[in-house]
Each structure stands twice: as structure tokens, then as C-alpha cells.
Amino acid sequence: MRTIPRVLAAAAAAGLLTVGMMPAAHAADPPQIPADCTLAPAGTDGLTLTCTARPSTQTWHLAIYCTYWTRPSLVAGNNVTGNGTSQAHCLFGYEPDGGIFVINS
Numbered sequence: 001m002r003t004i005p006r007v008l009a010a011a012a013a014a015g016l017l018t019v020g021m022m023p024a025a026h027a028a029d030p031p032q033i034p035a036d037c038t039l040a041p042a043g044t045d046g047l048t049l050t051c052t053a054r055p056s057t058q059t060w061h062l063a064i065y066c067t068y069w070t071r072p073s074l075v076a077g078n079n080v081t082g083n084g085t086s087q088a089h090c091l092f093g094y095e096p097d098g099g100i101f102v103i104n105s
Helices: 003-021
Strands: 037-041 046-051 059-068 071-076 084-089 095-103
Touching (some): 037 095, 046 059, 046 095, 071 084
Antiparallel strands (some): 037 046, 059 071, 059 095
């Protein structure tokens, strides 16, 4: 009888771990930024992402979460093909709250 609660607890924990690895609508910690990329502030209202070892045919961009009180919005930066920098800025009054690396193609 004691085995069943342990199995259920292990299954529940595994389910929580799996769900925790899925992308969320907004997460405090952004998904993994590639090792060759650096996320940095761009003034007080934006972020930049600079990548130095992207495939030459890969098109990507930075997307940032911008928050005003409890109203998050997602803002896309400029597209980059290969190495380069993508920059995104929040609207007036919104603050940048993390960024994610998005591959277009």
C-alpha cells in the first residue's frame, strides 16, 4: 500500500518538472539564451541581444517582455541573419522584464 503513494508522488513530481520546462506566457526567467549570445540593457526601456556564432543562414530576433503594472506585452526586435544584434524597446511607461531568443528560419 505504501508503494502506491510513492509512485503517485513520483509521477506528480515528474509531471511538475515536465510542465516547468514548457514555455510559459511569461516567465521570470527567460528560456535559455544560446551560449554565443549576450543579453544586455538598451537604455532604460529596452534590451539588446548580440550573437557571435549563429549559422550564416539563420534568421532570428530578440523578443522582450514589457510590463506595466500587471499588464505584460511582448515586443519583437529587429530580424538578424547570421551574427549580429537585435534590439527591442518597450512603449512609454512599460519596463523590460526579460528577453527570449526567437528563430525565424
